[in-house]
Amino acid sequence: xxxxxxxxxxxxxxxxxxxxxxxxxxxxxxxxxxxxxxxxxxxxxxxxxxxxxxxxxxxxxxxxxxxxxxxxxxxxxxxxxxxxxxxxxxxxxxxxxxxxxxxxxxxxxxxxxx
Amino acid sequence: xxxxxxxxxxxxxxxxxxxxxxxxxxxxxxxxxxxxxxxxxxxxxxxxxxxxxxxxxxxxxxxxxxxxxxxxxxxxxxxxxxxxxxxxxxxxxxxxxxxxxxxxxxxxxxxxxxxx
Numbered sequence: 709x710x711x712x713x714x715x716x717x718x719x720x721x722x723x724x725x726x727x728x729x730x731x732x733x734x735x736x737x738x739x740x741x742x743x744x745x746x747x748x749x750x751x752x753x754x755x756x757x758x759x760x761x762x763x764x765x766x767x768x769x770x771x772x773x774x775x776x777x778x779x780x781x782x783x784x785x786x787x788x789x790x791x792x793x794x795x796x797x798x799x800x801x802x803x804x805x806x807x808x809x810x811x812x813x814x815x816x817x818x819x820x821x822x
Numbered sequence: 823x824x825x826x827x828x829x830x831x832x833x834x835x836x837x838x839x840x841x842x843x844x845x846x847x848x849x850x851x852x853x854x855x856x857x858x859x860x861x862x863x864x865x866x867x868x869x870x871x872x873x874x875x876x877x878x879x880x881x882x883x884x885x886x887x888x889x890x891x892x893x894x895x896x897x898x899x900x901x902x903x904x905x906x907x908x909x910x911x912x913x914x915x916x917x918x919x920x921x922x923x924x925x926x927x928x929x930x931x932x933x934x935x936x937x938x
């Protein structure tokens with residue numbers, strides 16, 4: 709079965725620290741990859757996406773993610789986090805098989821200390 | 823951006839009763855909506871795909887007679903948890919797709935259901 713694995717359930721960082729959240733998926737075919745973010749009290753919203761082309765994609769608010777096909781990974785990074793990045797982050801995969809059903813990871817709660 | 827409204831945001835009900843959750847796309851028409859369920863520290867699990875004007879497609883292991891989905895219009899899908907039991911207590915979230923591509927998915931704010 710297809711699945712998405714996020715390595716950490718909780719991450720605590722100080723402001724200005726660098727962030728990397730791991731994401732691995734299991735699916736052998738072509739996929740579309742996403743990172744979603746949910747700020748406290750708000751809806752899930754798209755942070756960035758990868759469909760094809762340059763495997764390093766840039767999203768909003770200084771986030772980027774790198775698709776490494778050989779590792780089935782799509783890790784999220786940010787060089788210097790801010791207190792306002794405190795949120796829950798979800799990695800998601802949509803196999804490119806039609807129907808476009810999105811499979812989510814369990815999420816990582818990031819808390820940034822001011 | 824596109825807005826999806828989900829109501830109620832939380833509900834407490836007695837065991838054996840039914841609960842209806844609404845998902846509305848406020849400023850766009852959504853031919854397809856999705857319903858997810860999330861247990862603490864676990865993934866958002868896709869329950870079913872709701873297509874306007876036709877029967878929902880349920881994922882394996884999801885009881886279609888227990889989780890009734892109705893997508894009667896292009897802006898509204900409802901999920902009814904029938905004869906709720908404490909094990910149905912969970913966080914339910916809907917999403918609506920704008921257009922045909924996989925990326926334009928907009929989420930409701932979720933419903934926390936607690937069954938006593």
